[in-house]
Amino acid sequence: MFGYGLILPALVLLTCLVAYPFGMAIYFSLSDYWVGSPGPFVGLTNFREILGNDVFRQTVQNSFLFTGVALTLKTALGVWLAVLLARDVRFKRVLRGAVLLPWVIPTALSTLGWWWMFDSLYSVVNWTAIHLGLMSAPGPNWLGQSNYAMAAVIVVNTWRGLPFFAITVLAGLMSIPREFYEAAEVDGATSRQRFWHVTLPLLKPVLAVVILFSTIFTFSDFNIVQVLTRGGPVNTTHLFATLAYQIGLQGGNLGQGAAISLFLFPMLALVVFLQLRYIRKE
Amino acid sequence: MTRTASLRRAAWWRAARTYANLVPFVFFALFPFYFMFVTSFKRNAELYNLKAVPFWIQTGAITDHYAFLFQKTEFLTWIKNSLTISVIAMTVSLAIAILAGYSLARLRYRGVGSFGTAVFITYLVPPTLLFLPLSQVINWLGLSDSIWALVVTYPTFLVPFSTWLLMGYFRTVPREVEECALVDGASRMQTLTRIVLPMAVPGVVCAALFGFTLCWNEYIYALTFVSQSANKTAVVGVTADLIRGDIYYWGSLMAGAVIASVPIVVIYVWFLDYYVSGLTAGAVKG
Numbered sequence: 001m002f003g004y005g006l007i008l009p010a011l012v013l014l015t016c017l018v019a020y021p022f023g024m025a026i027y028f029s030l031s032d033y034w035v036g037s038p039g040p041f042v043g044l045t046n047f048r049e050i051l052g053n054d055v056f057r058q059t060v061q062n063s064f065l066f067t068g069v070a071l072t073l074k075t076a077l078g079v080w081l082a083v084l085l086a087r088d089v090r091f092k093r094v095l096r097g098a099v100l101l102p103w104v105i106p107t108a109l110s111t112l113g114w115w116w117m118f119d120s121l122y123s124v125v126n127w128t129a130i131h132l133g134l135m136s137a138p139g140p141n142w143l144g145q146s147n148y149a150m151a152a153v154i155v156v157n158t159w160r161g162l163p164f165f166a167i168t169v170l171a172g173l174m175s176i177p178r179e180f181y182e183a184a185e186v187d188g189a190t191s192r193q194r195f196w197h198v199t200l201p202l203l204k205p206v207l208a209v210v211i212l213f214s215t216i217f218t219f220s221d222f223n224i225v226q227v228l229t230r231g232g233p234v235n236t237t238h239l240f241a242t243l244a245y246q247i248g249l250q251g252g253n254l255g256q257g258a259a260i261s262l263f264l265f266p267m268l269a270l271v272v273f274l275q276l277r278y279i280r281k282e
Numbered sequence: 283m284t285r286t287a288s289l290r291r292a293a294w295w296r297a298a299r300t301y302a303n304l305v306p307f308v309f310f311a312l313f314p315f316y317f318m319f320v321t322s323f324k325r326n327a328e329l330y331n332l333k334a335v336p337f338w339i340q341t342g343a344i345t346d347h348y349a350f351l352f353q354k355t356e357f358l359t360w361i362k363n364s365l366t367i368s369v370i371a372m373t374v375s376l377a378i379a380i381l382a383g384y385s386l387a388r389l390r391y392r393g394v395g396s397f398g399t400a401v402f403i404t405y406l407v408p409p410t411l412l413f414l415p416l417s418q419v420i421n422w423l424g425l426s427d428s429i430w431a432l433v434v435t436y437p438t439f440l441v442p443f444s445t446w447l448l449m450g451y452f453r454t455v456p457r458e459v460e461e462c463a464l465v466d467g468a469s470r471m472q473t474l475t476r477i478v479l480p481m482a483v484p485g486v487v488c489a490a491l492f493g494f495t496l497c498w499n500e501y502i503y504a505l506t507f508v509s510q511s512a513n514k515t516a517v518v519g520v521t522a523d524l525i526r527g528d529i530y531y532w533g534s535l536m537a538g539a540v541i542a543s544v545p546i547v548v549i550y551v552w553f554l555d556y557y558v559s560g561l562t563a564g565a566v567k568g
Contacts, residue, residue: 002470003389007397010382010441017416017438018404024415081307087300095304097554099311104550104557106499106517109539113318116532122329124317124336159310164561171562213406220408223501227521241410241502248414249506257414264411272403 028258035252046259056260059238065150066239067219070157075211077158078165079203083195085166086173096167103163111227114156118142118228146236149229153237156224165210172206173199208278216271220264240264322347322537329532347533348541356511357538360519364498364542367432367515372493374433375440379489382441383448384474388460398449405442412438413506420507431507432515436497443496444489447560451485452478488560491553498546516542 029046032039050056085096102110117124126139140148176199184194222241225231231238231246238246240263248257317336321329323343328334334341351357386398416435417426425431455478463473479486504515511523520538524531550557 001391003385003391003394006381006385006389009378010401010445011397013378013437013441014400014404017419017435018407018412021412021415021419022407024418025412028415077307080303084300084304084307089297089300089304093554095308096558097551098308100554100557100561101315101547101550102311103561104495104546105315105543106501106546108499108501108517108521109543110314110318112521112535112539113314116321116536117314117317119532122332122336127336159314163311167558168562216406216408220410222410226501226505241408244410244414245502245506249417254414254418261411261414264408268406268408268411272406275406276399276402 025258025262028254029256029262031255033253033255033258035249035254039255042255046255050256050259055235055238056243058235059240059243059260060263062150062235062237063219063239066154066157066221066237067215070154070161070218071211071214073154073158074161074165074214075207078162078210079169079200079207081162081166082169082173083199085170096170100163100167102160107160107223108227110160111156111224114152114159115143115228118152120144143229144233146233149233149237153225153228156228157218157221160224161214161218164214168210169203169206172203176202205278209275212271212275212278216268219267318536318539322533322540324533326533347531347537350531350534351537351541355519355523355534355538356514357516357519357541359512360514360516361542363429363513364516365545367429367436368494368497370433371436371440371497372490375437375444375493376486376490378437379441379444379448380474380479380486383445384452384478386445387449387452388457388478389470401442401445404438405446409439409500409502413502416503417506425507427508427510427513429508429513429515432497432500432504435503435507436500440493440496444493447489447492448482448485451482451488455481484556484559487553488556491549491556492560494549495546 027033030041030043032042032045081099085092085099089095116122120141120143121138123139123142125142126135126137129135130137130139142148142152180198180202181194184198189197219239220241221239222245225237225239225242226245229237231242235243240260244257244261247260248254251257320337320339323345324339325341325344325346328339328341382401386394386401416438420426420431420435423434425434459481460473460477463477464470468476498515499517500515501517501521504518505522508514508518511519514523516538520535520542524535524538
């Protein structure tokens, strides 16, 4: 009984403010629901309309491109950075602190800084590239051209997510017993071979968890795109969350907005499934 | 002699290569902050001069952008709102999570496994999936456009996270210690508050730090549930209210971003090790 009593507040909260709104999201998505005027049940009309909408199709494409590229970059750079930080270097604590900083500062605010760095006229990125002779003036309009805008949001997402990968992978690296490396060294393995045949296989469990986590949070990202591009130019950087915000809140069409955000659910379900299966196996 | 010298040289080269590889990462991580900081002290004439070198201040540092922030905007109110919301939401969530975490980590009853799974699943639900229906729930509760809308909704992501984190810490407390106390006649609640909680202090500190940070940094709920300027949080106030039409006040925008990040940076520098352990425990121990 005591056990139930202790968990009750948490359960009540999560039922009322997570499970119930989730049910409401489904109900909204199946009805013609507008801000201030609850409408009738319309079945799958919202979904049908969304799927026939070019902006939505573009959003699906953007989301997979954004998540795929950002995740790859974060994984590769994160492992590399973790390997560097695991070495015997001085100022270890300061280095870790510096590298983790982008993850701690409010994302919406640091993205403002990136916005200024990608400004159409005063971009410091372009200024530097032009003065180094890497670019001819005036350089790309980062947030005004679709491919560049996508590159910009991916860069900022990678910048923000990299510390999470690096620090967790570093913890994974620290837990690998030294004997493994010594044994590999005795067998004459080069440092590259040690990385591919000792480090990476032993990191697999940690990497799997980190990648799964990051998948759902990258896929459902809102802050970076909302501040940097608002989904533009011409919807080429919209993600599910920003499109749902635009249609459901700014446009007032809660039904369609809810239907769009529900497209995050299959990805969530997949990640939960894999995580649970993985934890059970442990 | 020559052997040790060559070994030493090899070690030196190795270290040099490591640092050379680390420099780009550190630069990438820190440059945006440096640039925001520098921008916030520049004169407008320099800021919008295409010929000026953007990396440092050439024509003297000014504090006008900061003065603008404090005199012409509701910046101080936003900071106060953020503090109030973060402290209350964090404290309430921590209390709920300590009870739930202890229950899930230590007590045996029917359904404890599935409750644990349920908490874990809610931990993974992104706020962007729920913000539309939650905005209606907030309406029905009569909390729309007030800071209480955020105090009520922030525990939805704080409680699952903190519960999950604390469960890990509670499990490290040896069962025997608890059983001794129970044999001596302490109640379950007493063993929790007197024995288990003091031993799990690092976990509680960690959960509190993360809770505060997550609240302070939250964006989509704060943007959605509050529209009146006087009720905004620092993050939303700076990103939304300092931008008027097509005119960007880059200087004060950067000044606002810098100051609104200061509380987090201070806590972070002070408790860096807790952040590192919380980050790895939250994700990996799970």
